[in-house]
Amino acid sequence: MASSKITDVLLRVSDLEVRFPAPSRFSKARWIVPVNHVALDLRRRETIALVGESGSGKTTTGKALVRLLKPWGGQILYNGSDVARWSGRKLHQYHKSAQLIFQDPYGSLNPVHTVSQHLSLPLQLHQSQEPGTLSEKIESLLSRVGLVPVQEIRDKYPHELSGGQRQRVAIARALAVNPEFMVADEPISMLDVSIRADILHLLQNLQNDFGLSMVYITHDLASAYYIADRILVMYGGIIVESGDSGEIVKKPAHPYTQLLLAATPGSPVEGPLPETSTGAPNLLLDRQGCVFYDRCPHAMARCQVSQPQLKSIAARHDAACYLYDDRPSEALGH
């Protein structure tokens, strides 16, 4: 990560922490920490995938990146300024650069607005310098996301569209403000299998054509491998491993990544799952030791005491695991 030139980096996140108040009966700790000291770089025109199960903090991280919620601590450097604490007019400006696409295309559109109404508000807000009337801009956006025939689609209501078409409207709406990056939170997981690939390709094409960066959030390693340049695996609010997509899938280093890979349908790994229990991670502030300790087949004494930091274990490959502390490369079979 450190090797990339700062000029390529659109977003540099360090020490990002999000806290939610904890129900008091669970613990003396007053907070749970769904996002715990997350650091990541998003380069221009790059797609990174945040992969993890429910409760891993991937969605909360995504929402913090586009500043739909205010982080408890840490920095989000965007073009050199820290947007983590921005509010008011400045935050409004930032929202034009950072757009979020939600999982549920049935819930994210207004049922009483037509397709063109969904697009006209963000287009008016954006006040772009490009020529053309509002109506022409709507039509060009719709054809960009493959919603044709445009004349027919523009006056339809969400209930008249299929799931895939709705997700295309949501994508068009995100593009309307001409953003620099998009966070796509499980954009295909509620769609039918036969149309998922088309939505992934649409995101890829738009990213190329508009020079966008993208954070793709998913629980599905296979689609992350398919679309992303780099994969960041999250567990219990912590990035436990990150690296080039092929590296993560071919040479997973962290025991949790190995577990996730073995459990993914169609994975080449056979036999029993490499885990010792099926518990959920502890997110409380006063938690001690490695977040994966309870389930880890390789747990050592020191894992119970402190959380290992994300460190380089090979070229462009980081893991947060004590297994790789003293023997950075041979453990991976490089």
Next chain:
Amino acid sequence: MIEQEPILSLKDVSVQYDSGPEPVTVVRNVFLDVYPQEILGLIGESGSGKSTLAYTAMRLLKHASMTSGSVRIAGRDIYAMKHEELRQFRWAEVSMAFQTAMNALNPVMTVGEQILDTLKSHQTLTREEGIERAQELLQLVRLNPDTLQRYPHELSGGMRQRVVIAISIALSPKLVIMDEPTTGLDVVIQRTILDEIVEIQRRQHFAILFISHDFQLVSTLAQRVAIMYAGKIVEVTAGATLHDPTALHHPYTEGLIRAVPRLSDDQATAIGIPGNPPDPRDFPKGCAYADRCSLVQRVCREQPPELRMTGSSLIACHVVQQREAKQYGI
């Protein structure tokens, strides 16, 4: 497997929903057999009629009726049964694990009461015997026996799904219908539960009709797979053929195989299937897949294809059937 009597036999089943302004047919002339001790996967996308077919097989249709065909379970026509007879038969011979575990369980009853409820409605046993059996069942699905005293909201999604599976096998049925039993669970939990299902099934020797939209998952789990499109079964094939690049398939099955990104495949581009399934109110005369099919010919628009043995699978496609026939000079 062929010589055996099927445990579930659907013959020419059509189902129509009556709730809207006009009746809508969502299942069309389905023939499907499930044999003892096998796992048959039923794959379909939303609206394909796969869940409706499951409810038809349990005689649990609401606002819908079977307009043609018959359903036989263990040789008996369940639509000819009287109400009380059906109640006894259901769960003892055939049971169902539903899609949403939270909704399938009663929120104000403990897990133990719900299992006892199921046992007592079909068997005469004392409370002690019932509790003992309930504990055995929980052990089968790897839940702690003290789960009996807990309420559904105290359990995680995976634990609830295990309770639902425990209840479905409580009376040792010959057939369990599972409708998306792991959808919505995390991949690790999903895999754990699937492994458990397979293990219990091997020990208890029941058959499973496993309904899912997840192509990858079903193709590794099931011995045979049926693929449903727009209310019809378009292919019935051995699960292994879905991983065999030389096997013949229905164009829709081919489309599904290509549509998913795979971990094991580096270079392959996932390709979606253009278009949408037909509107069941305006169903085409010929093949329902014709508008989305790259192999479409004139005959496809004129008459509906029938399921025929083609290669090693049952396939309902004019074009694939013709190609196969030509190859063997028939």
